[in-house]
Amino acid sequence: MRIVHFSDVHVREDFSFREAPKIGWRRTAALTELKFGGRARDFGDAGGTFRTLVSAMTALKPDHVLFSGDFTALATEKEFSQAREILGDWADSPDRFSAVPGNHDRYTAGSIRARRYERHFGHLLQSDLPDLQTDSGFPFVRFLGNAAAVVGIDTTRLAPLPGLSFGEVRPAELHCLDSLLHSDALQRRHVMLLMHHAPFGPRGRPDTPTHGLWRLARFLEVVRQHPRLTIHCGHIHRRYDLAADATHPRILNPGSGTLHSGPGFYVMELDDTGSLRSVEEVRVPFTV
Numbered sequence: 001m002r003i004v005h006f007s008d009v010h011v012r013e014d015f016s017f018r019e020a021p022k023i024g025w026r027r028t029a030a031l032t033e034l035k036f037g038g039r040a041r042d043f044g045d046a047g048g049t050f051r052t053l054v055s056a057m058t059a060l061k062p063d064h065v066l067f068s069g070d071f072t073a074l075a076t077e078k079e080f081s082q083a084r085e086i087l088g089d090w091a092d093s094p095d096r097f098s099a100v101p102g103n104h105d106r107y108t109a110g111s112i113r114a115r116r117y118e119r120h121f122g123h124l125l126q127s128d129l130p131d132l133q134t135d136s137g138f139p140f141v142r143f144l145g146n147a148a149a150v151v152g153i154d155t156t157r158l159a160p161l162p163g164l165s166f167g168e169v170r171p172a173e174l175h176c177l178d179s180l181l182h183s184d185a186l187q188r189r190h191v192m193l194l195m196h197h198a199p200f201g202p203r204g205r206p207d208t209p210t211h212g213l214w215r216l217a218r219f220l221e222v223v224r225q226h227p228r229l230t231i232h233c234g235h236i237h238r239r240y241d242l243a244a245d246a247t248h249p250r251i252l253n254p255g256s257g258t259l260h261s262g263p264g265f266y267v268m269e270l271d272d273t274g275s276l277r278s279v280e281e282v283r284v285p286f287t288v
């Protein structure tokens with residue numbers, strides 16, 4: 001079975017500072033970083049690179065696609081619509097596409113109140129084990145064949161200030177995840193845990209308190225109970241495959257799908273037992 005995993009495409013709607021009263025203080029602060037902090041240059045035409053990425057992954061004919069958050073830059077209606085349009089029929093059905101939100105998809109209180117992520121991608125929250133799913137739609141489970149499953153969790157939080165982008169798993173969702181990982185249905189399968197925040201960075205150290213996953217020890221206690229689990233995350237815009245050790249399972253992060261330094265994704269092959277047989281990096285051209 002072939003699985004593609006990509007992340008952090010950050011489709012961006014451009015604003016001018018004249019629009020500040022309309023777009024609110026959070027997005028105005030983000031605009032400063034975008035225009036003067038080099039972020040606009042680093043991502044170029046993210047929508048254009050994203051289209052190339054979708055073509056490249058379509059050519060590989062994957063059985064299932066994973067996306068680990070940050071479809072958007074500022075969680076605007078236009079950014080969500082564009083991301084959905086670029087994905088085309090890939091995102092029509094949970095049978096082919098699993099996704100979780102990133103902190104940029106919940107950038108403002110208004111975008112959360114409007115349930116903007118759910119309105120565009122909520123149909124993908126359908127779970128194969130709905131009895132162990134909270135009202136938020138997480139965690140959701142997707143069986144892949146007879147030997148593997150995707151479990152999606154939401155680690156996003158509304159940041160108290162722009163620039164703070166830490167996350168955590170809400171206690172009710174962590175409780176459900178704990179029960180799921182103990183269930184017969186998942187004990188028999190290899191579990192691919194899909195989440196936005198990275199529990200550990202490329203060098204095997206936890207991410208910083210302002211950017212990383214809070215309450216890490218409790219989270220690790222839960223996930224380490226499953227014998228065959230890999231973590232598939234994003235948020236840190238670097239591609240890395242961190243081997244399991246005594247403290248954590250194997251962690252795979254395809255990095256940003258559209259960032260100038262190496263836009264692309266991971267393509268993985270699962271064997272008959274559901275375990276990862278191979279992981280390869282696929283690079284795509286950057287669109288300025």
Ligand SMILES: [Fe+2]
Nearest residue numbers: 070102103235
């Ligand atoms: Fe992020």
